[in-house]
Amino acid sequence: MEKEIRKAGAELISISEPYRWNDPAQKLLLNIIMSFAEFERSLITSRLSSGRKTKARQGGYAGGMTPIGYRAERGDKTLILDDEKATTVKRVFELKAIMPDASLEKIAGILNAQGHTTKEGKPFYPMQVKRILDRKAFYEGIYRYSGVEAEGQHKAIIARSTS
Numbered sequence: 001m002e003k004e005i006r007k008a009g010a011e012l013i014s015i016s017e018p019y020r021w022n023d024p025a026q027k028l029l030l031n032i033i034m035s036f037a038e039f040e041r042s043l044i045t046s047r048l049s050s051g052r053k054t055k056a057r058q059g060g061y062a063g064g065m066t067p068i069g070y071r072a073e074r075g076d077k078t079l080i081l082d083d084e085k086a087t088t089v090k091r092v093f094e095l096k097a098i099m100p101d102a103s104l105e106k107i108a109g110i111l112n113a114q115g116h117t118t119k120e121g122k123p124f125y126p127m128q129v130k131r132i133l134d135r136k137a138f139y140e141g142i143y144r145y146s147g148v149e150a151e152g153q154h155k156a157i158i159a160r161s162t163s
Helices: 002-007 024-057 083-098 104-113 126-134
Strands: 142-145 148-151
Touching: 024 142, 024 148, 083 104, 083 126, 104 126
Parallel strands: none
Antiparallel strands: 142 148
């Protein structure tokens, strides 16, 4: 922000600190303080990442949007199976097995014609079908996060493939 303020031809003046950019000693002090703030942000990021990886090694969900077929409830350590949407996930993999060469668009069309909907209750589009297919290992009960792979704490929706 400080650079943008200077680009605009203005000067940064703090009421609580005696910083003035035209004084070299004060400029040095402010740069030191900004470096410590950046260092603290990096430490926080590192700690959060380490915590997520530890959780992933234990097979726990590290956060983010839950895949269709599951839901997360505040305070729960594992994902909960959403039976209705789990049926939809199973159907996607059944259709792909029956018609291996079918396009994502065709599979989405079949799902829509059969009354299946997305997690939000909307019609399927090809990209949503792709996301389900791309998460096959997750739906088989395997959790992967940032290079970590573990037996997931979540219940598998589809049987593990032998390949």
